[in-house]
Each structure stands twice: as C-alpha cells, then as structure tokens.
Amino acid sequence: GENVEQHPSTLSVQEGDSAVIKCTYSDSASNYFPWYKQELGKRPQLIIDIRSNVGEKKDQRIAVTLNKTAKHFSLHITETQPEDSAVYFCATRGSTLGRLYFGRGTQLTVWP
C-alpha cells in the first residue's frame, strides 16, 4: 500500500509568520491530495485539496503545492493566526476512487 510521511510532527511559529508542512508519498499513481485540520477536541475537516493535474492551489491564506516528479506536496499557511493552531493531516489516494492514506499529522502552534 501507499506510504505517506509527514514532517515536521510539531511546528511552532509566531503569529504573522508562515508555516509549511511537507508530505512525501510512495505510489506514483496517487492522484488526489487533501489536507485536513483537526482543532483540539474536534473532528478532522477538509481545508484544501489538489488533484494530480494541478501544481498549486490557493484559498486565501492557505495553499498547497504538488511536485509529482519528487512525489511530495506541501501545505503553506501565510500570516498565521492563533486560530490556525491545530493538528494538520495530509493524505493521498493511491488509485482512482480508492481509499485515502493519511500522514501522522503535524501539531501546529501559533504563539500570539
């Protein structure tokens, strides 16, 4: 099956700084790359996703970039705010319409 590695496992930034979380995957057939955010005591929720035919996607302060050749994709959060503090999970799908494979998560803390 797919192997998804996510780094770093913890990340602390000052409010207003940028945060970057990176994931690598093993299956070259992977074609869908979502990111989920889980606030403390809450359920994970999708914040952004990207398909394999797109290199970058932005939504306000968050963006995802994909490098299919190197098999890695990254989440970028700019102008971080305390409410961005959460655990972030990357995921991939190894084949068309198959199940998702999740990374282990990154605990992001934004200090005011």
Added chain:
Amino acid sequence: DADVTQTPRNRITKTGKRIMLECSQTKGHDRMYWYRQDPGLGLRLIYYSFDVKDINKGEISDGYSVSRQAQAKFSLSLESAIPNQTALYFCATSDPDRGGADTQYFGPGTRLTVL
C-alpha cells in the same frame, strides 16, 4: 456536522468485554469508514465499505469486526476488548465527485477506554 453521528460518545469498558460502536449518516453517501486515532500515530484505517455489500480491511483490522446494516449505518465491534484498544474512534463517510475529489466527513468521535 450533524449528518454523521456516533454512539456512544464515550465508553469505559473492561478487558474481555464485547462492545459495539455505531455510526449513522444522513448524507446519502455509499462510502463509510472506521478510523482509530492515537497520539502521534495519526488516523489509521480499521475497516471501510464502499457500498452495502462491500467490506474491506484497513491496516489495523485485527481484533475488530464491522457490519454494514444499511447504506446509512456502519457498526464497529470489538469482540474481546483489550487495553491497547483504548483510543479515539472516528467514523467517516464520503462520496467521490466526478472530478475525483473524495471529501471525508467525520463523525464527532467515540472515546473508548478499556480497563
């Protein structure tokens, strides 16, 4: 998201007991999943079902079983609970769109403690 519900929300049980966690959804999705979350280990897939007649094992299915009673209901059972099954359990549903996106909608979670 009240469309995906889990019962119970919290459960404390003893080693060796059989317990069932239930998941119901009103989203009309064919796909349902059971995940386990442990600190530092992320979301690990236990079982998943792509329609009523379909059941598939995930990475950590040993010690668990599932039943897909209807499109809307997917139950997870621990036949004989053990302490290392203490964890937060999430049910999720999804419905892939024509473009290939497959957003997963998670339930509120069930916190299970096995003593």
